[in-house]
Amino acid sequence: MNSEHICDISLAITGSGGAGSITAGELLLSLAGKNSCFGMMRRSFGPQIRGGEAAALIRISHRAVECMNDSFDLLLALDWNNADRFAEEIALRPDSLIIADPAAGDIPEAFQELGVEIIEVPMKALAKDITAGRPNMVALGLLSHWLGFCSDEAGKLIDQVFGRKGEEVTGGSRAAFTAGFTEPLIVAAREARPRPERGDPGNRGTRWHFNGNQGCGLGAIRGGIRFAAAYPITPASDLLEWLSPRLEQLGGSLVQAEDELASINMVIGASFGGVPSMTATSGPGLALMTEAMGLAVASETPAVVVNVMRGGPSTGIPTKSEQVDLNMAVYGLHGDAPHLVLGALDHADCILTTEWAVRLAEALQTVAIVLTDQNLAQSTVLIPEPKYELPEIPARVIAQPTDGYQRYEITDSGVSPMAIPGTASSTYVADGLEHTESGKPSTAAADHLAQLEKRSRKIQSFDFGGHWADIRGVGQTAILTWGSSSAVAREAGARLRAAGHEVKVIALRLLLPASPEKLAGELENVSRILIVEQSHSKQFHHYLRAFYDFEADTRTLARPGPLPITPAEIVEKIENWS
Amino acid sequence: MDQAAQQIALTPKDFKSALKPVWCPGCGDFAVLNAITKALAFMGLPREEVALISGIGCSSRIAAYTSVYGFHGVHGRALALASGLKAARGDLTVLVAGGDGDGLSIGGNHFIHACRRNMDMTYIIMDNEVYGMTKGQASPTTAPDWADSKLTPHGTGIRPFQPAGLALTAGASFIARGFTGDPNGLAKILVAAIGHKGFSFVQALSPCPTFRPEQMLWKHHVKAFDQEISSNPVEAAQRIQADDGMSTGIIYQNERPVFRPGTGVDNGMGSIESEFTI
Ligand SMILES: Cc1ncc(C[n+]2csc(CCOP(=O)(O)OP(=O)(O)O)c2C)c(N)n1
Ligand code: SF4
Numbered sequence: 001m002n003s004e005h006i007c008d009i010s011l012a013i014t015g016s017g018g019a020g021s022i023t024a025g026e027l028l029l030s031l032a033g034k035n036s037c038f039g040m041m042r043r044s045f046g047p048q049i050r051g052g053e054a055a056a057l058i059r060i061s062h063r064a065v066e067c068m069n070d071s072f073d074l075l076l077a078l079d080w081n082n083a084d085r086f087a088e089e090i091a092l093r094p095d096s097l098i099i100a101d102p103a104a105g106d107i108p109e110a111f112q113e114l115g116v117e118i119i120e121v122p123m124k125a126l127a128k129d130i131t132a133g134r135p136n137m138v139a140l141g142l143l144s145h146w147l148g149f150c151s152d153e154a155g156k157l158i159d160q161v162f163g164r165k166g167e168e169v170t171g172g173s174r175a176a177f178t179a180g181f182t183e184p185l186i187v188a189a190r191e192a193r194p195r196p197e198r199g200d201p202g203n204r205g206t207r208w209h210f211n212g213n214q215g216c217g218l219g220a221i222r223g224g225i226r227f228a229a230a231y232p233i234t235p236a237s238d239l240l241e242w243l244s245p246r247l248e249q250l251g252g253s254l255v256q257a258e259d260e261l262a263s264i265n266m267v268i269g270a271s272f273g274g275v276p277s278m279t280a281t282s283g284p285g286l287a288l289m290t291e292a293m294g295l296a297v298a299s300e301t302p303a304v305v306v307n308v309m310r311g312g313p314s315t316g317i318p319t320k321s322e323q324v325d326l327n328m329a330v331y332g333l334h335g336d337a338p339h340l341v342l343g344a345l346d347h348a349d350c351i352l353t354t355e356w357a358v359r360l361a362e363a364l365q366t367v368a369i370v371l372t373d374q375n376l377a378q379s380t381v382l383i384p385e386p387k388y389e390l391p392e393i394p395a396r397v398i399a400q401p402t403d404g405y406q407r408y409e410i411t412d413s414g415v416s417p418m419a420i421p422g423t424a425s426s427t428y429v430a431d432g433l434e435h436t437e438s439g440k441p442s443t444a445a446a447d448h449l450a451q452l453e454k455r456s457r458k459i460q461s462f463d464f465g466g467h468w469a470d471i472r473g474v475g476q477t478a479i480l481t482w483g484s485s486s487a488v489a490r491e492a493g494a495r496l497r498a499a500g501h502e503v504k505v506i507a508l509r510l511l512l513p514a515s516p517e518k519l520a521g522e523l524e525n526v527s528r529i530l531i532v533e534q535s536h537s538k539q540f541h542h543y544l545r546a547f548y549d550f551e552a553d554t555r556t557l558a559r560p561g562p563l564p565i566t567p568a569e570i571v572e573k574i575e576n577w578s
Numbered sequence: 579m580d581q582a583a584q585q586i587a588l589t590p591k592d593f594k595s596a597l598k599p600v601w602c603p604g605c606g607d608f609a610v611l612n613a614i615t616k617a618l619a620f621m622g623l624p625r626e627e628v629a630l631i632s633g634i635g636c637s638s639r640i641a642a643y644t645s646v647y648g649f650h651g652v653h654g655r656a657l658a659l660a661s662g663l664k665a666a667r668g669d670l671t672v673l674v675a676g677g678d679g680d681g682l683s684i685g686g687n688h689f690i691h692a693c694r695r696n697m698d699m700t701y702i703i704m705d706n707e708v709y710g711m712t713k714g715q716a717s718p719t720t721a722p723d724w725a726d727s728k729l730t731p732h733g734t735g736i737r738p739f740q741p742a743g744l745a746l747t748a749g750a751s752f753i754a755r756g757f758t759g760d761p762n763g764l765a766k767i768l769v770a771a772i773g774h775k776g777f778s779f780v781q782a783l784s785p786c787p788t789f790r791p792e793q794m795l796w797k798h799h800v801k802a803f804d805q806e807i808s809s810n811p812v813e814a815a816q817r818i819q820a821d822d823g824m825s826t827g828i829i830y831q832n833e834r835p836v837f838r839p840g841t842g843v844d845n846g847m848g849s850i851e852s853e854f855t856i
Binding site: 030064089207227259267268275419421425431433 | 580595597624625626627629631639641642645646648649650651652654655658659660661662663664665666667669670673687688691752839840841842844845846847848850854855856
């Protein structure tokens with residue numbers, strides 16, 4: 001056990017399809033909450049559509065954590081089927097520990113090489129002696145003992161989760177858990193090591209337990225979304241699936257469209273009808289939507305697109321994360337098309353950023369693209385209730401019935417009142433053709449200029465307030481980042497501070513429009529900037545270079561997925577600056 | 579306002595906007611505009627409760643020439659945009675209009691899915707068997723041997739779609755064909771189409787004198803179907819197949835469940851937020 005991280009343990013549970021590694025992981029994370037801890041969990045699957053090997057990657061800590069750690073302290077293998085597939089993802093150290101079933105055969109070389117200590121527990125055999133007992137519940141017991149969790153809480157959780165399946169399953173699960181929890185091999189091994197500190201009882205209380213997709217969904221409906229159109233794509237599908245019944249509950253609806261071309265156009269149609277609307281997709285789908293996003297900009301129809309980034313280009317690595325659709329989100333629209341691009345920084349921020357995006361799109365009658373990624377979308381956190389306060393943002397300006405109504409009237413703010421179908425005497429035709437103030441198609445230079453300036457002004461002159469970035473710490477060294485790399489950078493910042501460095505971590509939440517003055521203010525006394533992103537071509541770096549000026553010594557830490565950037569990489573880069 | 583009062587209040591002219599169409603003299607699309615405004619006036623629909631959605635093409639310009647709510651969107655996606663509008667605003671009367679290229683080529687996927695989805699809306703394809711706006715290329719309804727386009731100097735060599743047949747297989751619940759040479763007949767078809775509960779498809783034969791001058795002879799070929807409206811898809815398919823594509827009238831009508839997403843009842847946030855806590 002790494003003594004530095006004594007209250008912060010990272011563990012992985014692997015097993016072949018049906019072995020229940022994910023279930024065990026989920027229960028362990030829930031138990032963490034009941035034992036005054038926080039945590040997060042990622043699921044990793046082999047390439048099979050269903051039933052392949054799976055790994056639950058879990059971090060449990062006495063403080064709220066928002067990203068995975070550099071390496072794993074413990075690997076529990078229910079079996080070794082194809083486990084070497086996970087070797088890259090589950091980085092062990094020489095002082096890590098492996099718990100494995102001796103009946104599962106030899107430990108794959110990839111794991112053995114490090115000379116890691118191994119405890120062999122016959123999980124399968126232990127489970128076999130118990131009616132309806134399963135090895136993954138034995139594993140849950142072993143790990144709960146290892147973590148010093150309360151066995152009574154575990155029993156209650158098992159009753160709650162398996163209660164529906166009847167007494168035999170519940171009883172078997174409880175008994176298997178106990179067999180693991182009291183297994184002499186694990187008790188002895190635990191005794192031989194320093195105990196992790198007990199959780200601070202002050203940490204008790206309600207936990208929020210959700211993944212980034214659900215966070216975006218909640219933010220969307222808080223922001224007022226009542227219609228969504230959907231075409232399934234990994235890793236955005238679960239967001240759409242989450243929304244469907246909930247929109248219906250709220251009197252709205254979700255329609256499964258024939259493709260992304262349809263889904264974005266449906267969103268525009270519904271929004272034209274006065275209902276705040278969104279879709280969610282991932283890279284390839286966003287590519288298909290770009291033409292219609294231009295229509296939403298030109299016709300000034302509010303529309304929200306949540307784009308959950310995955311490894312690209314093309315089908316790429318659909319189940320893994322990469323921050324690589326920034327270029328497309330910022331530059332992908334044709335014509336001069338001012339719009340909004342926001343990036344969620346962590347799980348809690350998925351709620352805030354999506355709600356903010358919906359409110360901004362409605363207020364500014366334009367497209368808002370929210371970028372998240374697979375890393376956020378499909379990992380689950382256990383954190384304190386996310387609390388935030390958004391600045392006051394006006395609702396969509398609705399036109400009252402008026403004679404001589406001009407849909408695209410030139411106003412000081414650039415925002416023109418929008419008539420909603422059903423409003424008498426204000427009928428108009430929304431148009432993607434350039435138009436006059438009344439909406440009449442026009443090719444006149446003056447009309448084009450006036451409308452371009454209006455559409456640009458409404459965004460440029462809007463006061464976005466303090467949410468443009470999340471800034472932590474002070475110092476002459478700044479880490480500049482975005483999206484899911486933010487939580488990693490914040491953790492690196494905390495470690496650097498603990499080691500005596502003064503570091504400021506700036507994570508940009510509002511990417512378009514850019515905030516050059518605000519960032520310049522934050523960088524005033526900064527002499528070194530490290531730009532951190534998960535992109536091979538350094539998309540964020542190039543974006544920053546396009547919109548901001550830097551005087552400081554500026555370097556990059558940019559690399560592609562699928563492996564997440566670790567806090568240690570950032571720390572190393574700063575410590576070895578010279 | 580009751581229906582009778584509306585009828586007195588609004589004439590077809592009231593459903594036209596002040597804009598002068600960009601169409602060439604003699605373009606069939608004028609007659610489609612007239613037929614739509616006539617149908618709407620006849621039905622006594624309040625202008626603000628109607629929305630006309632279109633894509634891109636000469637024909638798609640039509641949205642701007644009416645005085646109802648409209649959306650002139652992007653090429654090929656009018657049906658998708660209209661479906662979103664109708665899903666969110668089931669109270670509106672939604673009409674969609676555009677060209678054969680818009681609806682059957684770039685928008686072909688939306689066409690078959692809109693037929694299948696059977697939302698309560700009316701779709702008019704203004705079929706001139708050519709891309710007018712881009713100056714005369716072959717469309718999916720152009721005959722294979724039409725060789726007047728520089729893009730396909732030997733003709734397309736590909737058999738055209740039969741829009742009515744396509745609509746039938748894809749599940750449209752109302753299928754008709756009209757001709758712009760008979761705007762009153764077309765208006766009558768539109769009244770029935772708009773009144774139909776479900777997805778109604780109207781193919782309007784609408785000549786393009788500029789790029790298909792030979793279509794000016796259509797008036798000599800067009801005739802009325804001599805059979806009653808069928809509610810039997812097998813019979814309708816036979817009728818469509820046996821026809822030369824120039825017979826007009828309502829071919830098929832069969833009510834089937836209309837797609838209406840959601841209940842419209844707001845039950846509040848309820849447990850949604852508490853699902854996040856443990
Ligand atoms: C994405 C896209 N591709 C191509 C075009 C160019 N374009 C405009 S209208 C049109 C075809 C119009 O033909 P049709 O729909 O039959 O209508 P018509 O002009 O004959 O009424 C094309 C190809 C476009 N506007 N958008
Ligand atoms: S080009 Fe043909 S379809 Fe277009 S307006 Fe002229 S006549 Fe009509």
